[in-house]
Amino acid sequence: MDWVKTLSKVLYIDLTRKIFWIEDREDLFSRWIGGIGVATQLYKEEVSRRTDPLSPDNVIIFAVGPGTGVFPMASKTVAVFKSPLNGYMAESHAGGRSAAAIRFAGYGAIVIKGASERPVYIVIDDEKVRFRDAGAIWGMRSSETVGRVLREALPGAGMRTIMRIGRAGERLVRYANVTVETYRHFGRMGLGAVFGSKKLKAVVVIGRRTFKLPDVKSFREIYRELYELTRGPATRKYHDLGTPANVIPLNKLGALPTRNFSSGRFEGAEEISGEKLAEENLARRVACVACPVACIHLAYIREEYATERFFYKTEFVPYDYELIYALGSNLGVNDRIGLLKIIKAVEEEGLDAISTGVVLAWATEAYEKGLISEKETLRPFRWGDWRSYIDAIHNIVLQPNEFYKILSLGVEEAARRYGGEEFAIAYNKVEPAGYHTGPLYHISLAIGARHSHLDAGAYSMDEKLVASGKDAPEPEKAVEMIIEEEAWRQILNSYVLCLFARGVYTKELVIKSLKALGYNYNEEDLMRIGREIYVEKHKIKREEGFQADKIRIPRRILETPTPLGRISENYIKKALEYYDKRIDMIMSSQQSK
């Protein structure tokens, strides 16, 4: 079978009626490449402005692209759905084996609609979908156990992905995540709650198909080139210490968010740094499929039971920069083992680490300032007190009182109810990743389609300005830089690449590798399609009610100095105004075409 053509197969699954069907969507894949390009269009077809994110009308879309399963580091699946955290179209990516499994099951995308009356999980194997009773795994305390049970109950070891939610998703915590292969996640924007609302505990995809390559000789040549580059200096940083390599440099720069963004420097940074974690706790490194980098760092914690001497347990905990910021420096936690235990709790419950950390940081400050008391929190919150935070994490999921119910809705809702908006750190209700690098980063959080640090990687633009001793550019210029980068990333996310490979996959190599598979794109095509996907996404968001001038800018962000100085409110406002105008312009010029 022609390899390229199988990408356009889309598997539709209806959880209400428990049926499935396959459609050939060549119309979408030939126009929008794959990944986010295609997922955006599928979203447009399925979801309306009025769709309630937790109703059966919301959909879960998984999409992969032409590079998936073929080239090194094309290892990511794009998930698109309406976010229960903020009501806008959301995008979240995960690696593990998810992408290769979907591709080798013979699909370019999967669309899951409706909702089941009772807990189910689905198994996608070749051209069949099975709906299985999830009664036995619903409500399990640890999402890890869920993975273990499914691993042993199902076939396809080494060729499958097991996506599952924890109790947080079941109980509709708005920032619940979906875990794949135990240590990777569709982390952000609450996909876990959408699973939960559909009574969908897990999605297992087994991919065991094989396809003939169109042109072996040119394929091998480009493959070798990409393989050598992906294991070279361009990915070194992720290779050695992994993303936690960022802790010390960001702290030195004064950009490591600390105690709810009240400072950019954390006195305990050394203790929770990538270096220290590697020295003391690193147990194993793991890779996503087709990735020579192996950025997944697993630490171990060895602990003696309090109840019985000489009885030990050894547990594994994944760590990454964002978790160290959100659950470490931003909560004032400098006890390394304590931090790892917080991460473990977040993993077991199936929560997004960033949102959880920012919510708890707000709660700690609100407690300090007397906006809430032990009546709400059930025990005192103090910076660095990791034991309290672990309790709080379970309480966010179990929701024993009104306060924790509200915490489960995100920091914006919490501040609306209890006050302290000025230190509730969120843009468009989304708690941010950990870079207080300068104005470009914060603007990008406000206007990026995903509300993610990865929309444009604008923290790195700030860092470059700092390194070269320059000031931030005019706000208009800043917005242009952000739009340009975000537009190009639409191509990488349609291919679909891990963004850690963005330095390797230049425009030239993207074109060359696609050519080896029989796709004929030139640079102009790609730049145009990237911009078009960008516009499509921003158009959808506008229809869903997004207005840049309505965005709440947390005061705290303006008060705490960045390496580029204090951010002026005026600068951000100007940038947001310009963004609105710019999108109007692009949209009207498209319509007149």
Add this chain to the structure above:
Amino acid sequence: MYKRLVVMDPNMCVGCQLCMEACSNRFGYVGPTKSAIYVRSAGGVERGFVIIVCRACKDPPCARVCPTDALSLRPGGGVILSPGRCIGCGNCVSACDIGAVMWDYDTMKPLICTHCGYCVGFCPHNVLALEEVA
């Protein structure tokens, strides 16, 4: 001098499966089921990985159970498949206790490592190597 593929240290394996990709690619395919080498987790990735590949037995059980002599002894260990003789009975698959005789569902015949070493060049952590056989 003949060579055979060896697993140097499974603890260095990160589970990227680039060796599987390489094996499929070598014969003009993509996908996990055209590979004569197979990597899966040892029951959760934190426990590491299992790397299953032909160990080039000097006295291979797979050859002994073949009813049509389709598997002949390879100098240096292991076997060579003569597809013309193979009737696809699958005896060889059951005879290999380490599970290293894979199955090709397109041809309905076994998929057998030729110890060519192409995968070695794509193992980023030197888990695999080609070793000279005395």
